[in-house]
């Protein structure tokens with residue numbers, strides 16, 4: 001069809017650069033091993049940190065909800081699509097997060113869009129870490145607030161932004177709790193101190209920390225014993241929680257406000273019963289099976305130590321998100337492709353997801369991996385890393 005020539009031209013350029021990608025369909029359930037192109041490979045690219053995508057209790061809860069309430073809700077939350085189970089889950093989540101209230105959005109992405117776009121106006125300023133997730137950046141784009149970007153986890157840079165922000169109604173500092181491409185943890189204790197000194201609000205996006213850090217996976221705020229000192233915690237139910245959705249855990253005031261003003265919440269249909277029931281059961285799993293999180297961290301240490309001993313550069317990671325730095329975009333994809341040939345699925349991440357020239361193969365081990373699988377993966381990394389001159 002005519003009309004898309006300019007798009008095709010750009011795609012052709014990507015093809016020449018070696019950065020054009022197609023989607024890679026799994027032919028099995030998510031797990032420590034998955035089937036891709038008919039081949040069983042070790043999965044190192046999912047966000048399924050605790051293996052909850054196929055937890056029996058969660059599957060059972062989803063099936064029961066499906067049976068009892070059907071597959072869809074037929075409306076947005078604010079008209080006729082709020083089931084009692086939606087509100088019960090939000091109460092349970094708020095209690096879990098040690099906050100007054102919680103509200104669930106369709107995804108982590110829409111949570112950031114909904115929160116940032118609704119609570120900030122032209123009298124306000126948002127102060128954002130330069131490596132924050134795309135959904136935070138897009139949320140900020142939707143506000144009329146002034147914006148300041150501080151250097152990645154650089155507290156001097158944050159403080160100078162705060163010093164210039166005295167005249168605004170609200171100063172909102174926004175940061176990822178765990179940075180999704182580098183696996184480092186935001187220095188929340190310092191951020192809280194600065195926020196208290198300059199009377200700013202803090203919003204933390206715990207997408208990669210929920211289910212991973214803090215008591216029973218309560219997140220970075222709890223990890224640093226900062227309960228009650230961070231104004232807004234957002235996160236996803238789609239990573240370690242294993243299902244789908246985003247949440248904001250904060251005050252009752254913010255919850256009530258978002259019900260009136262959070263546009264994705266208002267204008268997009270609510271989660272199907274099976275999704276909510278599975279999310280609800282996930283909180284029970286986090287409370288009842290803390291050994292999953294222990295296993296996740298044990299595997300993380302084993303795999304990270306193994307990569308470092310082989311001479312790979314894993315950057316500044318402190319969490320299960322472990323990048324293996326490569327640099328060149330095309331070489332990054334080549335590394336990933338060769339790993340696949342050796343039975344390991346670890347996706348290359350390049351521009352625009354990370355800066356140009358900072359290509360990496362990003363790995364995430366899960367609680368489901370056995371030591372044998374991780375050793376097999378390390379052997380593959382060694383072989384391919386040597387072949388391509390990365391180590």
Ligand SMILES: *Cc1c(COP(=O)(O)O)cnc(C)c1O
Pocket residue numbers: 107108109110112133135176180205206207208236237238239244245246
């Ligand atoms: C993955 C991620 C999101 C998006 O969450 P979804 O539920 O997948 O939409 C938001 N913020 C951060 C920091 C993320 O890593």
